[in-house]
Amino acid sequence: MQWAIIAIIVVVVVVFISLTVKIVPQQRVGVVERLGKFNRLLTPGLNVLIPVIDQVRTYHDLRIQQTNVPPQTVITKDNVQVQIDTIIFYQVVNPEQATYGISDFVYGVRNITTATLRQIIGKMELDETLSGREKISTDIRIALDEATEKWGVRIERVEVLDIRPPVDIQEAMDKQMKAERNKRAIVLEAEAAKQDMILRAEGDKQSKILKAEGDKEARIREAEGFRQAQELEALGQAKAIESVAAAEKARIEMLRDAALNEAVLAYQSFEALKEVAKGPANKVFIPSNAIETLGSLGAISEVFKAGKDGK
Secondary structure, three states: OHHHHHHHHHHHHHHHHHHHEEEEOOOEEEEEEEOOEEEEEEOOEEEEOOOOOEEEEEEEEOOOEEEEEEEEEEEOOOOOEEEEEEEEEEEEOOHHHHHHOOOOHHHHHHHHHHHHHHHHHHOOOHHHHHHOHHHHHHHHHHHHHHHHHHHOEEEEEEEEEEEEOOHHHHHHHHHHHHHHHHHHHHHHHHHHHHHHHHHHHHHHHHHHHHHHHHHHHHHHHHHHHHHHHHHHHHHHHHHHHHHHHHHHHHHHHHHHHOOOOHHHHHHHHHHHHHHHHOOOOOOOOOOHHHHHHHHOHHHHHHHHHHHHHOO
16 A cells, blocks of 8 residues: 555656656757747757746747748749759747747748749749859748748848759750750860861961061071171282282382393293293294394393402
8 A cells, every 4th residue: 555655646746847847959849828828939958837837839940941832833933834843941049939929930931932833933934044043042031031021030041942844945955955055065175176277278388487587687697697798808819919019119129229230120021931932832922122222132141141250
């Protein structure tokens, strides 16, 4: 009997403690109602309640949460059906409003996202839709912020995961993309060929310019060498003439110093004339006025011979 009473007391104590003491983990809060009316929030840590009178309505996670919006089939402005997948990142900033402002704020966020998505895509054509993910995300977030402000929920980010057009349009887009790639490849190949021709022409031009410059430099050097050779040759001829003139001048001075008279000079001329006339084909014509002079050349010859013999 005593053991039964002790067991009952233990159970009552455990139940009382479980109803009185609440331990809340970090980044979570509890909404406490007292006699059915909001009373306070349970903060992380140890919290004490009044049994039966106080009751925890719900707990909220204050961390950033995410929810996937089911794929939605929407129609674009140019009457093309596309399927869009989105994901919403949100955070509970006011647990009281999140509890009493709406029955299920996650469901509300999904519905608003779906409605807003239909409105946005209905104003855009297919090409705009496929390239306008950022605009779609921004417009959905603005619409959600206006609605969830009263729910104690803040929308952190909206991401469009995928936009899928119909299969036939996808195939047409693939063909168009392939054609664009081929076109770009042809354009790039033509541009490369053009650049190659330009570079080759530029190289040929530079080669001809360099060759012309080389030929010009060679002709200049050749002309300079020819000019210097002519100058040296002229200088040599001038030196030779100057030497001959100096020798002739010295010879004349030597003859003058030897006091040779006209008769001696005439005799030497006669001797030279004799040497000229020795050839069998040579004929010498002597003017008549020179015969008298030649008559005395024999005496002059004797005088020279006597001078040579020391007489």
